[in-house]
Amino acid sequence: MDESTRIWRDRVARWHKSGHSARVFAEQEGVNAGTLYSWSRRLGMQRSEYRQRSEKATLPALLPVVVAPPAATTPSSSAALEIVFPDGAVVRVPPTFDEDTLARVVRALGGAR
Known part of the structure; x- marks a missing residue:
């Protein structure tokens, strides 16, 4: 896995964990929301699946x-x-x-x- 993929995998995971919309998270990260969505699909990281795995204690x-x-x-x-x-x-x-x-x-x- 190249460095760019590792960076985006980490970024997408943090987005899913944050609970923020793509627009808000992307703005905070200084990246394009469309690019964030694209990498999420490309990496096969479904936001709904991630939410199911996240702990309820984070609410x-x-x-x-x-x-x-x-x-x-x-x-x-x-x-x-x-x-x-x-x-x-x-x-x-x-x-x-x-x-x-x-x-x-x-x-x-x-x-x-």
Whole structure:
């Protein structure tokens, strides 16, 4: 097996394990999503088969959600949504947020896949 094949086999395996779409994973890797699909087919690596083999422990844990009563709006509280994590980290989402950016932040924090 040549070096290029080894690199792509590893990359495709990481993509399948990541749970990300080809577009998102390819963007993170700096490669073309079509090329990622092509190598997956070429190597005979089926994503559905890989998911069946992956451990369920890799799924994100559910966290309790507490809905707080609305507070009075102050000039510094212009967020439409505020997410407070158990460790105290806070993500404030403005009323005019970009959904793709928020999704990347949630993934980076170990949330939805």
